[in-house]
Amino acid sequence: MKSRMLLAGIAMTGVAALAACSTGEGVDLDGADGRVLTAAIAGEPDQLDPHKTTSYFSFQVLENIYDTLVEPDENLEMQPALAEDWELSDDQLTWTFSLREGVTFHDGSEFTADDVVYSYNRIIDEELSNAWRLSAITDITATDDTTVEITVAQPTPNLLSSLGGFKGLAIVNEDNAASGDISTAPVGTGPFSLENYTSGDSIELVANEDYWGGAPEIAGVTFRFISEGSTALAALKSGDVDWTDSIPAQQVAGLEGDDTIVLGQNPSNDYWYLAMNQAKEPWNDVRVRQAVAYAIDRDAIAQVTSYGTAEVNQLAIPKASSWYSEYDAYSTDIDQAKSLMADAGVPSAEMELLVSSDYPESVAAAQVIADNLAEIGITVNISSPDFASWLDAQNAGRFDMLMMSWLGNIDPDDFYYAQHHSAGGSNAQQYSNPEVDALLDEARTETDTDARKALYDEAAALIADDASYIYLYNPSVIQAWTPELEDYEARGDRAIRFKNVSFSD
Amino acid sequence: MRAVLENTTVRFLARRLAYTAVVLVGVMVVVFSIVQLVPGDPVRIALGTRYTEASYEALRAASGLDRPLWEQFVGYLGGAVTGDLGVSFRNGEPVTAVLLERLPATISLALAGLVIGLAVALPAGIYSALREGRISDGIVRIASQFGVSVPDFWMGMLLITLFSSVLGWLPSSGYVAFTDDPLEWLRRVTLPAITMGIVAGSIMTRYIRAAVLDVASMGYIRTARSKGLAPKVVTFRHIVRNALVPVLTITGIQMATMLGGVIVVEVVFAWPGLGRLVFDAVASRDYPIIQGAVLLIAVMFLLINLLVDVLYAVVDPRIRLS
Numbered sequence: 057m058k059s060r061m062l063l064a065g066i067a068m069t070g071v072a073a074l075a076a077c078s079t080g081e082g083v084d085l086d087g088a089d090g091r092v093l094t095a096a097i098a099g100e101p102d103q104l105d106p107h108k109t110t111s112y113f114s115f116q117v118l119e120n121i122y123d124t125l126v127e128p129d130e131n132l133e134m135q136p137a138l139a140e141d142w143e144l145s146d147d148q149l150t151w152t153f154s155l156r157e158g159v160t161f162h163d164g165s166e167f168t169a170d171d172v173v174y175s176y177n178r179i180i181d182e183e184l185s186n187a188w189r190l191s192a193i194t195d196i197t198a199t200d201d202t203t204v205e206i207t208v209a210q211p212t213p214n215l216l217s218s219l220g221g222f223k224g225l226a227i228v229n230e231d232n233a234a235s236g237d238i239s240t241a242p243v244g245t246g247p248f249s250l251e252n253y254t255s256g257d258s259i260e261l262v263a264n265e266d267y268w269g270g271a272p273e274i275a276g277v278t279f280r281f282i283s284e285g286s287t288a289l290a291a292l293k294s295g296d297v298d299w300t301d302s303i304p305a306q307q308v309a310g311l312e313g314d315d316t317i318v319l320g321q322n323p324s325n326d327y328w329y330l331a332m333n334q335a336k337e338p339w340n341d342v343r344v345r346q347a348v349a350y351a352i353d354r355d356a357i358a359q360v361t362s363y364g365t366a367e368v369n370q371l372a373i374p375k376a377s378s379w380y381s382e383y384d385a386y387s388t389d390i391d392q393a394k395s396l397m398a399d400a401g402v403p404s405a406e407m408e409l410l411v412s413s414d415y416p417e418s419v420a421a422a423q424v425i426a427d428n429l430a431e432i433g434i435t436v437n438i439s440s441p442d443f444a445s446w447l448d449a450q451n452a453g454r455f456d457m458l459m460m461s462w463l464g465n466i467d468p469d470d471f472y473y474a475q476h477h478s479a480g481g482s483n484a485q486q487y488s489n490p491e492v493d494a495l496l497d498e499a500r501t502e503t504d505t506d507a508r509k510a511l512y513d514e515a516a517a518l519i520a521d522d523a524s525y526i527y528l529y530n531p532s533v534i535q536a537w538t539p540e541l542e543d544y545e546a547r548g549d550r551a552i553r554f555k556n557v558s559f560s561d
Numbered sequence: 562m563r564a565v566l567e568n569t570t571v572r573f574l575a576r577r578l579a580y581t582a583v584v585l586v587g588v589m590v591v592v593f594s595i596v597q598l599v600p601g602d603p604v605r606i607a608l609g610t611r612y613t614e615a616s617y618e619a620l621r622a623a624s625g626l627d628r629p630l631w632e633q634f635v636g637y638l639g640g641a642v643t644g645d646l647g648v649s650f651r652n653g654e655p656v657t658a659v660l661l662e663r664l665p666a667t668i669s670l671a672l673a674g675l676v677i678g679l680a681v682a683l684p685a686g687i688y689s690a691l692r693e694g695r696i697s698d699g700i701v702r703i704a705s706q707f708g709v710s711v712p713d714f715w716m717g718m719l720l721i722t723l724f725s726s727v728l729g730w731l732p733s734s735g736y737v738a739f740t741d742d743p744l745e746w747l748r749r750v751t752l753p754a755i756t757m758g759i760v761a762g763s764i765m766t767r768y769i770r771a772a773v774l775d776v777a778s779m780g781y782i783r784t785a786r787s788k789g790l791a792p793k794v795v796t797f798r799h800i801v802r803n804a805l806v807p808v809l810t811i812t813g814i815q816m817a818t819m820l821g822g823v824i825v826v827e828v829v830f831a832w833p834g835l836g837r838l839v840f841d842a843v844a845s846r847d848y849p850i851i852q853g854a855v856l857l858i859a860v861m862f863l864l865i866n867l868l869v870d871v872l873y874a875v876v877d878p879r880i881r882l883s
Contacts, residue, residue: 102607102845103652183619185612255654255662256833257736282734282831286718288732290725387853414844444601444846451605462610463623472612481613 169198320546667834677758686769708763
């Protein structure tokens with residue numbers, strides 16, 4: 057008996073002794089400015105080539121390594137970055153960008169107009185995943201070292217947001233890209249340069265002292281990959297990390313009163329939606345789709361997926377955006393839904409609802425939706441494969457209804473044309489409405505902002521009326537950081553920018 | 562006499578190695594087929610949700626996925642023989658280099674987990690067997706049943722909550738190489754190793770208890786007792802020593818399992834080992850990485866089995882290797 061107590065005592069002493077040997081995280085010897093920021097992100101980048109990756113984890117890192125010609129401010133208006141200013145010809149077909157002088161890449165080479173031409177041509181010629189964003193461009197020419205001329209086939213009012221909306225259009229270094237090093241050791245012009253990459257563990261960036269926007273105050277940023285939210289939060293609270301976005305939605309309420317951390321919540325431009333396969337009966341009948349839209353309980357869905365952190369919405373665009381328009385045709389109305397089903401002559405139906413286990417919120421939402429639709433005679437079978445299989449099923453049209461989200465939306469052309477135009481590349485639900493097509497085609501080239509917005513408002517209302525998509529809600533960007541971190545804000549476009557942050561003493 | 566022994570040993574080893582090679586080729590065929598059969602197109606995953614069909618075709622061709630399957634397999638086998646396991650779909654890194662980079666983290670965690678497991682299992686298993694049927698035996702058996710049943714995910718969370726969040730003694734996650742900073746490695750390996758050690762230790766405890774009871778009921782033990790040997794001598798020199806032979810097997814299996822990377826533990830503690838690599842690679846359908854990692858795990862399994870067989874021969878002269 058005694059000996060067992062002794063053993064337990066020895067074991068505890070051992071752990072305590074280990075604790076005592078702490079090397080002291082976050083010790084900085086040269087004042088607050090010499091401190092490195094440690095950020096815990098929820099997964100590992102698949103690769104660091106900004107033109108090839110589609111992973112959000114990659115862009116969290118790349119946001120701090122690369123620049124684009126222009127970049128969005130907090131209101132998502134495009135501001136000068138590598139381009140100092142630009143002019144548009146009277147016929148709206150030639151954009152002339154004047155580039156910033158004296159900018160260097162992290163390897164010391166000079167940034168010139170040739171780098172811009174190389175970067176855009178690389179995306180177009182190699183058919184990389186963002187090639188569609190540059191589809192309007194017919195020619196890119198460097199007229200001198202600091203001037204780039206871009207010619208478009210038709211007026212393209214959203215060219216700036218295509219070029220600057222996210223780091224997939226970053227200006228890369230030709231030697232770095234051609235050698236293939238770019239996928240693990242990218243060289244950019246941004247505020248931080250890559251110092252070290254430990255596979256599976258972390259990526260270390262150091263401040264770029266020659267950054268054109270001024271050297272960052274912090275010494276660097278270390279991104280650690282912690283996919284388990286509770287682990288990341290424990291690391292944040294113990295001071296092991298300074299910032300994280302690996303936060304389970306159900307823990308947000310518990311963090312709100314916690315003064316050892318700062319919680320940043322901002323409605324994002326992302327949206328979750330439902331889409332029914334219009335190549336299949338009875339989903340080709342607009343009345344049945346509307347019945348589904350009336351039957352679902354958006355508030356309940358947002359509650360189970362986001363624990364009150366999301367904003368329900370019947371259209372794609374959140375309130376904070378300048379493209380927002382009012383729309384509230386649908387409310388939960390079972391009687392209305394039943395009478396629509398009766399009009400359509402569909403007393404009952406079976407539906408395969410395709411969600412993905414990689415997105416637990418979609419699985420949770422599916423349970424609520426199944427419950428809602430049972431009330432109007434629709435039997436829902438939930439299928440929740442991993443995301444890879446989900447994509448296969450979507451592309452092959454093996455679904456009756458699916459649920460998914462779209463991220464990082466800035467210009468309406470990005471998310472209406474691809475998803476709802478008959479010729480759209482992501483129109484898996486096979487929606488086709490000539491009126492919507494005409495509006496989207498016209499809005500694409502309309503250069504007057506107010507007139508353009510009016511066109512999108514009209515198209516958006518039609519899309520919702522036809523229930524091409526049933527929009528559900530805009531999730532919040534949820535991040536948490538140490539109170540010592542200053543001048544950081546959680547942005548609606550989920551861009552993680554550390555160039556202007558500092559630590560208080 | 563010695564020459565004869567060496568001959569049989571050499572012949573035994575040669576046979577084992579040939580057998581190992583056959584198994585490895587079998588593993589490669591199976592793994593290659595399985596990754597191809599799993600639904601989910603690696604190219605579509607890499608492209609995300611917005612792309613054109615032209616982008617899709619271009620990337621498929623670049624990954625070599627547009628070639629016939631048999632051609633892909635022959636190319637893979639040819640490369641594997643020379644140690645070239647291809648390149649990762651995700652970032653174009655050579656698979657061999659990626660595996661070697663991940664191996665130290667997994668090996669160091671597995672060894673730490675095994676040490677903790679044995680430190681629990683040896684005393685608990687022996688003690689429990691010697692006190693068969695008493696209350697203390699019951700306590701050990703219930704505790705080991707608990708240890709086997711407890712989900713390691715939950716155990717890991719519990720340890721993080723206690724030692725990092727509440728007490729603030731140990732970091733919740735992350736890895737530092739033993740060669741860079743042994744002390745920091747120890748601080749970071751402790752919690753994941755305890756998580757793994759509790760499960761492995763519980764399994765081994767039950768095994769050791771059974772082995773000791775088995776030996777204790779044998780005739781020669783009764784003989785030893787009746788000859789009037791001191792109880793301690795009987796217990797340790799005769800029972801425990803002989804009981805440890807079968808325990809080698811279970812220890813080998815536990816070690817091999819841990820070397821495969823305990824996925825859940827590595828994910829919870831953000832430990833950059835093989836388990837997490839496989840987890841990520843399966844999610845993105847990174848065929849070359851999955852194939853390479855499974856091959857490496859199979860090689861380690863076979864090597865440990867070989868080692869256990871050889872140790873058997875060393876500790877038990879009666880075992881004639883047939």
